[in-house]
Amino acid sequence: xxxxxxxxxxATTKIDKxxxxxxxxxxxxxxxxxxxxYELGREAGFAIQEARAKVAAALGAAPQEIFFTSCxxxxxxxxxxxxxxxxxxxxxxxxxxxxxxxxxxxxTVQDLERKGFTATYLPVGENGIVxxxxxxxxxREDTGIVSIMYANNEIGTIQPIAEIxxxxxxxxxxxxxDAVQAxxxxxxxxxxxxxxxxxxxxxxxxxPKGVGALYVRKxxxxxxxxxxxxxxxxxxxxxxxxxSIVALxxxxxxAASGIEEKAARLTPMRERLxxxxxxxxxxxxxxxxxxxxxxxxxxxxAGVEGESLLxxxxxxxxxxxxxxACTSGSLDPSHVLLSxxxxxxxxxxxxxxxxxxxxxxxxxxYILEVLPGIVQxxxxxxxxxxxxxxxxxxV
Amino acid sequence: MLYSDKVLxxxxxxxxxxxxxxxxxxxxxxxxxxxxxxxxxxxxxDGKISDVKFKTFGCGAAIATSSIATEMIKGKPIEDALKxxxxxxxxxxxxxPASKIHCSVLAEQAIKxxxxxxxxxxxxxxxxxxxxxxxxxxxHSSEE
Numbered sequence: 351x352x353x354x355x356x357x358x359x360x361a362t363t364k365i366d367k368x369x370x371x372x373x374x375x376x377x378x379x380x381x382x383x384x385x386x387x388y389e390l391g392r393e394a395g396f397a398i399q400e401a402r403a404k405v406a407a408a409l410g411a412a413p414q415e416i417f418f419t420s421c422x423x424x425x426x427x428x429x430x431x432x433x434x435x436x437x438x439x440x441x442x443x444x445x446x447x448x449x450x451x452x453x454x455x456x457x458t459v460q461d462l463e464r465k466g467f468t469a470t471y472l473p474v475g476e477n478g479i480v481x482x483x484x485x486x487x488x489x490r491e492d493t494g495i496v497s498i499m500y501a502n503n504e505i506g507t508i509q510p511i512a513e514i515x516x517x518x519x520x521x522x523x524x525x526x527x528d529a530v531q532a533x534x535x536x537x538x539x540x541x542x543x544x545x546x547x548x549x550x551x552x553x554x555x556x557x558p559k560g561v562g563a564l565y566v567r568k569x570x571x572x573x574x575x576x577x578x579x580x581x582x583x584x585x586x587x588x589x590x591x592x593x594s595i596v597a598l599x600x601x602x603x604x605a606a607s608g609i610e611e612k613a614a615r616l617t618p619m620r621e622r623l624x625x626x627x628x629x630x631x632x633x634x635x636x637x638x639x640x641x642x643x644x645x646x647x648x649x650x651x652a653g654v655e656g657e658s659l660l661x662x663x664x665x666x667x668x669x670x671x672x673x674x675a676c677t678s679g680s681l682d683p684s685h686v687l688l689s690x691x692x693x694x695x696x697x698x699x700x701x702x703x704x705x706x707x708x709x710x711x712x713x714x715x716y717i718l719e720v721l722p723g724i725v726q727x728x729x730x731x732x733x734x735x736x737x738x739x740x741x742x743x744x745v
Numbered sequence: 746m747l748y749s750d751k752v753l754x755x756x757x758x759x760x761x762x763x764x765x766x767x768x769x770x771x772x773x774x775x776x777x778x779x780x781x782x783x784x785x786x787x788x789x790x791d792g793k794i795s796d797v798k799f800k801t802f803g804c805g806a807a808i809a810t811s812s813i814a815t816e817m818i819k820g821k822p823i824e825d826a827l828k829x830x831x832x833x834x835x836x837x838x839x840x841x842p843a844s845k846i847h848c849s850v851l852a853e854q855a856i857k858x859x860x861x862x863x864x865x866x867x868x869x870x871x872x873x874x875x876x877x878x879x880x881x882x883x884x885h886s887s888e889e
Contacts, residue, residue, distance in 0.1 A: 655780055657746070657804035658756070665757060675780045676746075676804035676845075683780065695777040731762045733784040734777050734802035 354667040355713045359554075359645060359706030360503055360531060361671060365597070366556035366707075372600045373558070376593035384590050385579065394592045401599025405563055408606035409548065410539035417564045417582045418595050422530040422551030423454035424575070425564040428586070429526045429547040430458050430497060432572030434467060437494035437524070444493040445469045446523075448480055450689040451499050454549075455528055459497070472498075477638035478507035478690050486517045495524040500532035500548075504673055504686040504702055505637030506646025508536060515544030524570060530554055530562075534605030535612070535643050546570050550602075552594060556707065557601035561594035616644035616705050619714050623647050623703060626718040630725055632738070634745045636687060636700060645705035648673075650687075650696045652745045653735025654728040659701055662724040668717060671702040695734065696745055748805060749839035755809035760816050763798045769866065772858025775851050781807045783855040785815070789863055794818050794826055799855070806845035813837050814852035826856055827875060854878060 356364070376397060382390030384398055399413070406413045419425045434445065447459050449471045459469050470488045474480050480498055489496070496518050501508045511527055518525035526547035529538060534555040540548055547570065552561040566572060578587025624635055624647055632652035651659065656672025663670050673684025675698060682688070683697035692700075703717065729735040737743075748756075765786040773784040781803030788796035797819050799811040814834050818826040831849035835841050841849060857875050864871035 653802065655803050655807075658808060661753070661756060661805045674804070676806075694780070698777070698780040731759065731800050731808070732802040733773065733782050733800040736800065 352667050353713070353716050355709070355716055356669045357703040357705060357709065357713065357717065358669045358671050359709075360506075360643075360702065360704035362553045362559065363556045363706055364708060365558055366601060366604060368604065369557055369597045369600045373593040373597035376596050380592070384592060385581070394590075397592060397596050398590055401595045404599035404603045405550075406565075408533075408538075408602040409565055410541050411565050412568065414583070415540075415565055415568055417566060417586055418590065418598070419562045419564055419575075419586065420560055420591070421562045422452075422528070422549050422554075423562075425549035425551070425562050426452070426454040426497075426528055427458050428564055428572065428575040429549060429566075430455070430462065430495065432575055433495050433524055433526070433547065433570070434462060435573040436571045438467070442492050442494035442523075443467045444490055446472065446485060446488045446493060446496040446498075448472045448474055448498055448689075450474050450478070450502060450686045451497070452503055452528055452530070455497055455499070456685075468492075474507075474689050476691050477641075478502055478505045478636070478686075479638055479641060480509050480514070482510050482513040482517055485514050486521070489517075489521045489523060493521070493523045495526055495547075497526040497528070500527045500529035500538070501536065501643050502637065502686060503531045504671075504684055505648045505690065506531070506643035506704075507637040508532070508641045508643065511545065512543040518546075519544040531643060533602070534609065535645070537606075537609055540565055540567065552598040552601060555601045555605045557597040558594050561591055561598045563598065612707065613644040616709075619705055619709065619711060620645055620647055622711075623705070623714050623717065624649070626714070627701075627721060630722055632745050634696070636690060636692065643704075645709070647701075647703040647705075649701050650692065650745060651699045651701060651725055652696060652743075653732045653738055654699045654725060655732075656683075656698055656700055658728055659699070659724065662728065663720070666720045666724070668720065671704070673700040673702070674698045746805070746842055746845075748809075748842070751813075751837075751839040752806060752809040752841065755812040755838065756805045759808055759812035761798050761812065761819065762800070764800065765796060765798050770859040770861075770863030772855050772860070772862055774854045774858055775803070775807075777802065780804065781848065781851060783807065783811050783851050785811075785855040785859040787859045787863060789823065793820060793822050795820070803848065803851075804845070806841055806848040807851065809838060810834050810841075810848045810852040811855070814856060818856060823860060827860060829853060829856060 384395040533550045546567045548565040553559040636648040656674025657676035687697035768786040769789045770787040775781040801811040831853040834849040861871035
């Protein structure tokens, strides 16, 4: 029987009922401007203060180290542009990042390169994990910042953040991590892991779209990102998105308290899904099997193209993602899949399923019931599959 | 990707999928690196396309354009099949997103490649009839 299965929680998540309940009053009766002097405004100001404390607590940070933004991409842009603007005055114009970052980082670094900065893009291993020694070896006299994602958004691989943090601390360079996919999935302690700057996003953890945050370690100087009023301690102007900020605070509180439980629930589901899909011939798991997000499955299916796969899954009520060129909006398949050594052909046939809080064992059963038939159907009409069969090619 | 109902209908129920035994012409265009390959099989009788089948590796638009293109030439004289343009394919599908127009070009080219193969097998130089086949590989540098 047809079901609806949302298995794209790395793309976005449904707002949690508890989160929605705490945010709604701030859209109606609590509409005051937090900068206003009267009670209606002060209440909104206190609500933001409370949310800031919750976000900070979830990361092991102090409230004054949390700045609210409009999204993860803004946080990434601010961290890199804001830090490099300051550091370049001290002659530090070099940035270290990796080839498989989210585009919010990659395109920002590329833009900074056009503006006179230099960059090193570290490779990642076939397992989708950065080698901390590569970071150490890439640090130069003029290196200002190292930016490495906490967990990859496509293949879910978790990076050795604490080790990289220690290396950066020792070398005296700033360390930024895009933790958009990691928050709520992996315990984070910015002090213990020597993280100077950390980006996060609300809608990946059951808060609404349009709100994010940047953690900035006390003492790290960033240029103001939006000039204007004195909001966010004069660093990021614009009247605060009170309701969404309150929602983010609640979502962070829930996410941080439920991490172990979530991992314990999702990991076996993920494993069952991986084992089940790998029973289909000529398939491969992308990214390290152990060091990956509890809900992430990324598998390449030879001989089929990702977008077709997604459309067929959609017809069966399953929402998923792919790294095929057709879904990325460009002609090349996902840079992440190419970075771990996949050929274009195999990268075009990738499928990402990301499980979250609302997925059940029945969802896993249903995906495993539906997927083999879809693959069979697409392979039956695929001249590429025909050729691979003839030449005994494997993945 | 905002596909028309017609595209989705052809994608979910593609016409003329498969291969033909002893085809009179076979054409294959595209490549796996770019994510789409179309292969067309033709039977020709009395100057007409008496049967046509296709196999496609590619996105929803690639499968839908293959399907509708085979429908548009089946039973038609060769001359009509040669006149089938990619824009006619796009129109028949009630439009395609801009980034998918190249799929309709592939469909047109696949038919021409199959007819070119047909003439070659007949010992006739296809170029004066079919025209020169375009290089259907994507030019990554110019399209980005």
